[in-house]
Structure formats: structure tokens, C-alpha cells
Amino acid sequence: MSSLPDRTARSALDPLWRGLRAVRAAITVGFYMVIAPSGYVPFALFCLLWRGEQRQRARILHRVSARGVRIMHWWLRTMRIIHFDWRKVDLGLPAGPCVVVANHPTQLDPTAMMAVLVDGCTIVKPSVYRRLLVRPLLEGAMHFEGPSLDPMSIDHVLHSAVDRLRSGMHLFVFPEGTRSPEGKLHEFGRIAFEIACRANVPIVSVALRCEPCYLSRETPLFRPPARLPRLFMERLAIDDPASCGGDSRVLRERIESRYRQWVADGMPAIVASSAPNAAGSMSPTLRGTGEHLAWTGEPGACYGVGMSKITVNNHGPYRIEGTFSITDAAGKEFGLAGRTVISLCRCGHSANKPFCDGSHARQGWQSSCEARELPPQKPKV
Numbered sequence: 001m002s003s004l005p006d007r008t009a010r011s012a013l014d015p016l017w018r019g020l021r022a023v024r025a026a027i028t029v030g031f032y033m034v035i036a037p038s039g040y041v042p043f044a045l046f047c048l049l050w051r052g053e054q055r056q057r058a059r060i061l062h063r064v065s066a067r068g069v070r071i072m073h074w075w076l077r078t079m080r081i082i083h084f085d086w087r088k089v090d091l092g093l094p095a096g097p098c099v100v101v102a103n104h105p106t107q108l109d110p111t112a113m114m115a116v117l118v119d120g121c122t123i124v125k126p127s128v129y130r131r132l133l134v135r136p137l138l139e140g141a142m143h144f145e146g147p148s149l150d151p152m153s154i155d156h157v158l159h160s161a162v163d164r165l166r167s168g169m170h171l172f173v174f175p176e177g178t179r180s181p182e183g184k185l186h187e188f189g190r191i192a193f194e195i196a197c198r199a200n201v202p203i204v205s206v207a208l209r210c211e212p213c214y215l216s217r218e219t220p221l222f223r224p225p226a227r228l229p230r231l232f233m234e235r236l237a238i239d240d241p242a243s244c245g246g247d248s249r250v251l252r253e254r255i256e257s258r259y260r261q262w263v264a265d266g267m268p269a270i271v272a273s274s275a276p277n278a279a280g281s282m283s284p285t286l287r288g289t290g291e292h293l294a295w296t297g298e299p300g301a302c303y304g305v306g307m308s309k310i311t312v313n314n315h316g317p318y319r320i321e322g323t324f325s326i327t328d329a330a331g332k333e334f335g336l337a338g339r340t341v342i343s344l345c346r347c348g349h350s351a352n353k354p355f356c357d358g359s360h361a362r363q364g365w366q367s368s369c370e371a372r373e374l375p376p377q378k379p380k381v
């Protein structure tokens with residue numbers, strides 16, 4: 001049995017911790033309201049007076065903004081409002097530009113992403129992008145305006161995004177378009193996936209979780225939890241658009257179903273693979289092979305680039321995880337609808353062969369297999 005303390009247990013002091021956290025949050029917001037407007041002015045002046053290359057200006061602004069949001073997260077940690085430590089995050093991004101997508105549980109996700117990615121740009125809601133003081137900074141950093149009600153604006157967004165990626169930046173997008181409901185996901189929009197396909201760059205899925213929930217729509221700033229909320233950022237997978245034939249619909253379905261599986265599993269922590277250079281080694285030579293990192297669907301699961309793992313379950317099926325295809329004897333592929341985990345029947349009782357349908361348990365089928373060394377292969381003559 002687990003010996004972990006019950007973290008959901010209530011204590012008589014909970015209202016006190018909540019109240020203190022709300023007071024610290026209020027002080028922080030007040031402080032921000034006072035200094036933020038004056039903080040934007042130097043940025044606006046810098047952007048107006050800059051006469052050099054646009055990309056160079058964006059790089060400078062990204063570095064400065066990353067430093068700013070890191071200081072902000074340090075403050076929030078120190079004040080015990082919400083804990084996010086960007087130094088502990090290792091997304092193992094591929095070399096070169098990529099699209100980073102993430103679920104969106106809290107209001108702080110964009111700043112957390114800026115703190116980690118540094119040289120990254122994003123799509124900004126028109127209502128925010130057009131704010132007088134913020135716009136020069138956003139434009140200077142080469143962030144760009146999201147689509148409006150005008151259908152033609154989509155083309156502009158796609159064009160701007162591909163342009164940024166070609167200049168070597170990362171692009172981060174929250175494909176739900178708004179904050180996720182607690183413990184759930186909104187439907188994913190297609191734009192991030194279309195951008196990755198058009199630019200032919202890898203797409204990195206990032207899992208964000210806040211424990212306990214805070215700064216979500218349901219748990220706003222002045223209703224903090226008693227226990228210190230912690231925001232975690234982990235890599236869920238890397239996909240190559242070429243592995244879906246460059247079809248953004250298929251790519252979106254694959255990635256969204258992986259997120260939904262992770263959410264259905266209770267948003268467990270993800271343990272990154274210790275394989276050499278894991279995703280960071282996703283060099284141009286690896287792109288186009290259809291290899292990706294895959295969520296294996298188990299708490300504490302590992303990831304490996306381009307790997308498939310087969311587990312021989314005792315008294316049960318073969319469980320295959322990672323990158324694989326299954327074909328019939330004629331070489332025709334089964335459509336797996338983007339599944340990255342599947343169980344194949346080992347007992348011979350399934351009515352849905354080659355897949356497991358649970359008959360092994362109903363039949364009381366027994367077979368245990370322990371891992372062992374095989375004898376060396378006989379030399380071929």
C-alpha cells in the first residue's frame with residue numbers, strides 16, 4: 001500500500017493558508033499594476049528607435065522578456081503563490097525550429113513557456129495584440145496577431161508563422177485557444193498542426209499540470225488552494241508531420257488523442273527517457289522518418305525516440321507502445337487512428353484478432369513469461 005500522505009486531507013488551518021496566499025497574490029497584483037505600464041515604455045521606445053535587423057531585435061526582446069518572466073516566477077515562488085521552476089524543465093527540443101503545443105491549465109502558461117523557450121514567438125489574441133502599450137513589444141518580438149472573424153486572416157497567420165519558423169524561432173501555441181477546463185481539455189484547433197505541416201518542422205507536445213489547480217477558470221487568483229500550487233511542464237511527445245503524410249487533420253487527431261489519453265489517465269507525471277540525447281537529437285536526418293516520442297499511457301512511463309516497446313504481459317496480451325505499424329499478411333496496414341499504444345492477442349481467444357478484446361481474462365488463460373537471453377543466432381550460409 002502507498003505510504004504517501006493524503007494530500008487532499010483537509011486541515012483546520014486551510015482557510016488561514018488560503019487567506020494568506022490570497023493576500024500575497026493581491027500584493028503581487030497591486031505591485032504589477034503599478035510597475036507594468038512604466039515597464040512597457042522602454043520596450044516601446046527601444047522598438048521605435050531600433051534601426052537594425054528585425055530578427056536581431058526580436059532575439060534581444062526574447063532574451064529580455066525571458067529574464068523578466070523568470071524574475072516574475074522567482075517572485076511567485078518566493079512569495080509561495082505558485083511554484084514554477086523553469087530551471088527544472090528539460091523539454092529536449094529538437095535542433096532547429098519547431099512548433100510547441102501545450103494544454104493550457106493556468107493563466108501563467110504563456111509566461112512559463114517564454115521562460116523555458118526564450119527564443120520563441122506565439123500567436124496573440126487580436127484583443128491583446130491591439131493594446132496600445134503592448135503592441136510595440138509584441139511586434140518587435142515578432143509575435144503575431146491571431147485570426148479574426150475574417151476568414152482571410154487565417155492565411156496571414158499561417159504565412160507569419162511559417163516565416164518565423166524559417167527564421168529559426170520556436171513557435172508555441174495552445175491549440176485549445178483558451179484555458180483548459182479543470183482536469184479536461186477543450187477541442188484542439190487545427191492551426192498549429194497546419195503550420196507544422198506547411199513549415200515541415202517537428203511538433204513537440206508539452207504537458208502542463210498544476211497541482212492543486214490554481215489560476216484556472218474555475219480557481220481564479222483570489223481563490224487559491226490551501227496547499228502551494230505547483231506548475232509542471234514536461235514533454236509528452238515529438239511528432240514529425242511527414243509521418244502523417246503532411247496531413248494536419250491526421251496530425252491533430254493523433255496528438256489530441258494522446259493528450260486525451262494522458263488526461264484520462266489522471267495527468268500523471270512524465271519521466272523523460274534517459275536514452276542518449278533523447279529528443280534533442282532529433283536532427284534533420286531524423287525528420288521525415290516518421291519516428292516520434294510517444295506517451296506510453298502509464299504513470300512513470302518512459303519515452304524513447306523512434307522506439308517501440310513490446311511488453312509480454314503475464315496471462316495477457318502483447319502491449320506495443322511507441323512508433324509502429326501493423327500490417328496483414330499481404331502487407332496492408334491496419335488503420336490505428338493515431339494510437340501509440342495497442343494490445344495484441346497472445347492467447348488466441350480474441351474475437352477481434354489480432355487485437356486483444358479481454359477474452360484472455362474471461363477464459364482464465366494462463367501464461368507467464370520471464371525475460372531471458374536467447375542463444376546466439378546461427379550464422380547464415
Ligand code: FES
Pocket residue numbers: 316317318344345346347348349350355356357358359360361
Ligand atoms: S490476449 Fe487478450 S484476448 Fe487474447
